[in-house]
Amino acid sequence: QVQLVQSGAEMKKPGASVKISCKTSGYDFTNNWIHWVRQAPGQGLEWMAIIHPGRDSGRSARSFQGRVTMTSDTSTRTVYMELSSLTSEDTAVYYCARDLAGGWTFDVWGQGTMIIVSS
Amino acid sequence: QSALTQPPSVSGSPGQSVTISCTATTSDVGAFNHFSWYQQPPHTTPKLLIYEVTQRPSGVPDRFSGSKSGNTASLTISGLQAEDEADYYCTSVTNSATWVFGGGTKLTVL
Secondary structure, three states: OOEEEEOOOEEEOOOOOEEEEEEEEOOOHHHOOEEEEEEOOOOOEEEEEEEEOOOOEEEEOHHHOOOEEEEEEOOOOEEEEEEOOOOHHHOEEEEEEEEOOOOOOEEEEOOOEEEEEOO | OOOEEOOOEEEEOOOOOEEEEEEEOOHHHHOOOOOEEEEEOOOOOOEEEEEOOOEOOOOOOOOEEEEEEOOEEEEEEOOOOHHHOEEEEEEEEOOOOOEEEEOOEEEEEO
């Protein structure tokens, strides 16, 4: 079955960067875009960015432009999202989610990665 | 401020129907029929309920249905069950091919 498995929780200091991985299985890796969505504690969902695995083309929400970098590795079927210049407001659970081809939505989600930014 | 506005909370008794609205407040999302709905029970990952306004993925009960009128999409849950208690989010793609979520609606089953 389709699975997205993310890397584990991390704690970072303000100003640092974090790189989260999202390893996929169960489908053709380059057929579906991958989204990144985050959720701060007690808050709602926030769309961050989208990447096409293999092409490494994508785009991000205006609020993350210049801070988010996405890459992919077709040999390991893994997508990466790096967020730089972290502040305490970046403390959140970060999800990768597969784009439903033709559905303009996210059909399968990773389990989430908790990132805590604290001095 | 989200470009998609949802009521913060709704409630209903078991067996009743509830409807959650999602109104596009900017023109760059309202014109599309690409609204989706997600269910997120506490401490869990969001689950896709409805996409393309009315489409249900396999495995989603037909108690969940979607509709759209003008710039407002709606999720209706009929035959409410205790297990439906969760947060519900709408989302849509925008003119610039980015996505936006509504602020979320907490459903309480009385």
